[in-house]
Amino acid sequence: MSPQSEPLNRPYEECGVFGVWGVPNASALTALGLHSLQHRGQEAAGIISYDNQRFHQHKGLGLVGDVFGDSRVTAALPGSMAIGHNRYATTGGTHVRNVQPFYADYAFGGLGVAHNGNLTNAATLKKALVKRGCIFHSSTDTEVFIHLIAVSLYSTVLDRFIDAVKQVKGAYSLITMTPDDGLIGMRDPLGVRPLVLGRIPGYEEGNGGWVLTSETCALDIIGADYVRDIEPGEIVVINENGIRSLRPFGDQGGRFCVFEYIYFARPDSVLEGQAVYETRKRIGAELARESAVDADVIVPVPDSGVPSAIGYAEESGIPFELGIIRNHYVGRTFIEPTDQIRNLGVKMKHSANRPVLAGKRVVLVDDSIVRGTTSRKIVDMVRAAGATEVHMRITSPPTRHPCFYGIDTPEENKLMAATHTLEQMAEAIGVDSLAFVSFDGLYRALGHENRAEGSRRYCDACFTGDYPISLVDKEGNLVVGE
Numbered sequence: 262m263s264p265q266s267e268p269l270n271r272p273y274e275e276c277g278v279f280g281v282w283g284v285p286n287a288s289a290l291t292a293l294g295l296h297s298l299q300h301r302g303q304e305a306a307g308i309i310s311y312d313n314q315r316f317h318q319h320k321g322l323g324l325v326g327d328v329f330g331d332s333r334v335t336a337a338l339p340g341s342m343a344i345g346h347n348r349y350a351t352t353g354g355t356h357v358r359n360v361q362p363f364y365a366d367y368a369f370g371g372l373g374v375a376h377n378g379n380l381t382n383a384a385t386l387k388k389a390l391v392k393r394g395c396i397f398h399s400s401t402d403t404e405v406f407i408h409l410i411a412v413s414l415y416s417t418v419l420d421r422f423i424d425a426v427k428q429v430k431g432a433y434s435l436i437t438m439t440p441d442d443g444l445i446g447m448r449d450p451l452g453v454r455p456l457v458l459g460r461i462p463g464y465e466e467g468n469g470g471w472v473l474t475s476e477t478c479a480l481d482i483i484g485a486d487y488v489r490d491i492e493p494g495e496i497v498v499i500n501e502n503g504i505r506s507l508r509p510f511g512d513q514g515g516r517f518c519v520f521e522y523i524y525f526a527r528p529d530s531v532l533e534g535q536a537v538y539e540t541r542k543r544i545g546a547e548l549a550r551e552s553a554v555d556a557d558v559i560v561p562v563p564d565s566g567v568p569s570a571i572g573y574a575e576e577s578g579i580p581f582e583l584g585i586i587r588n589h590y591v592g593r594t595f596i597e598p599t600d601q602i603r604n605l606g607v608k609m610k611h612s613a614n615r616p617v618l619a620g621k622r623v624v625l626v627d628d629s630i631v632r633g634t635t636s637r638k639i640v641d642m643v644r645a646a647g648a649t650e651v652h653m654r655i656t657s658p659p660t661r662h663p664c665f666y667g668i669d670t671p672e673e674n675k676l677m678a679a680t681h682t683l684e685q686m687a688e689a690i691g692v693d694s695l696a697f698v699s700f701d702g703l704y705r706a707l708g709h710e711n712r713a714e715g716s717r718r719y720c721d722a723c724f725t726g727d728y729p730i731s732l733v734d735k736e737g738n739l740v741v742g743e
């Protein structure tokens with residue numbers, strides 16, 4: 262949770278966006294894309310389509326399968342252009358009115374927008390917009406785009422859009438659609454969140470078949486080819502004239518979220534040219550070199566600990582075993598508002614594979630410790646299954662600071678690494694030893710010499726407190742709403 266949202270005890274997550282232009286049944290492809298982005302948001306899903314005459318939309322709380330499982334739903338969203346969104350709230354609670362994509366009817370026609378990220382000056386802008394008479398319908402940061410476009414004095418939609426993004430601060434990967442301009446994709450000037458461009462084979466002769474989405478796994482599911490990443494600060498406009506690229510912010514260099522590699526993205530995705538799976542394996546190998554321990558078995562904390570545990574096992578020569586089994590019917594995170602229910606959720610999600618653990622010295626590999634809820638439970642479980650030693654290895658540096666750029670982390674006083682020393686953490690979790698990957702180890706796994714050389718390319722603020730984008734609302738103690 263970012264401090265800008267309501268004070269619920271929730272783990273982190275973020276959103277997935279998808280847009281397609283120039284194909285029949287665009288909404289059905291969008292629903293498929295959203296399915297493969299489910300790991301980025303499990304709270305709500307929505308699709309808006311356009312059939313050359315009017316817009317159609319369907320949105321709802323729940324998983325993509327709950328909202329779009331029935332093919333009659335997408336059949337009722339006709340058209341060759343569509344955008345979709347999976348939400349996990351960072352600003353504004355889990356209410357139907359906050360479900361994206363958002364749609365607005367302007368004097369110049371309709372416009373739909375889907376946003377992954379989080380704005381750091383949304384409350385400041387909202388205050389000013391409300392004073393000018395704007396009536397907000399949601400409590401999200403995303404809605405400020407809708408009003409900034411409405412009040413802009415520029416005449417074309419694209420100029421109004423550029424005018425709007427120039428006023429916001431924060432992280433945003435956006436997919437917008439309008440009847441005249443078609444599909445508009447954009448990454449914020451530092452490219453904190455991902456956005457890729459793909460093309461469906463068979464459309465090369467014409468202008469159709471374009472796809473914009475958060476991760477390449479959503480291209481794979483619909484058989485689209487990866488074309489390239491949208492660059493930080495780049496706007497792409499896709500319509501019957503083909504694809505056009507604009508750079509109203511110039512080149513400010515990227516600060517891509519390093520945590521996308523560590524945890525968020527699906528392991529079969531490729532982000533900014535780097536395969537997530539291989540990167541996680543390399544982080545695991547770095548960790549094995551840095552924090553070796555005599556043990557009998559390397560056990561991942563599923564899901565996201567799996568690739569790095571493979572890397573750790575390969576490097577250490579200690580066998581990899583699935584000592585913890587994950588229940589596939591429990592989601593990635595537990596969005597229940599209380600710690601009590603979240604604790605039960607962790608119990609429901611993981612169980613010990615006793616024959617693999619009994620009498621063994623176990624190394625558990627996970628990607629992060631946020632509150633420590635997962636680690637505490639897993640360690641208890643592994644000990645109860647008869648492990649003689651339990652060592653914990655974490656493939657991120659300690660999470661000491663909240664994220665304000667689209668990841669739902671808790672405020673500082675709930676982050677275990679912000680309130681405990683390493684020794685206190687090891688004791689609280691109940692392990693014989695605990696180690697986190699070093700900053701240099703992490704950056705080596707990303708292909709850099711060390712952090713000093715690599716960190717200019719990434720945001721790693723939740724580990725370092727080095728926030729690359731100003732936290733305007735936080736400094737002014739402003740919040741958008743509940």
Ligand SMILES: O=P(O)(O)OC[C@H]1O[C@H](OP(=O)(O)OP(=O)(O)O)[C@H](O)[C@@H]1O
Pocket residue numbers: 272524562563564565566592593594627628629630631632633634635636
């Ligand atoms: O310290 P905590 O507050 O418990 O949070 C950290 C845990 O949460 C995440 O897992 P999650 O269940 O979200 O997803 P995953 O199945 O993809 O690993 C992460 O991988 C850690 O296991």
Ligand SMILES: NC(=O)CC[C@H](N)C(=O)O
Pocket residue numbers: 274275276277348349350351352353359361376377378379380401402403667668
């Ligand atoms: N996690 C996200 O990217 C969320 C997008 C937007 N800030 C919202 O709260 O709806």
Ligand code: SF4
Pocket residue numbers: 453518519520521663664665666667668720721722723724
């Ligand atoms: S603060 Fe952490 S999670 Fe947020 S964008 Fe930066 S690296 Fe990613």
Ligand SMILES: [Mg+2]
Pocket residue numbers: 562563564565566627628635
């Ligand atoms: Mg996990």
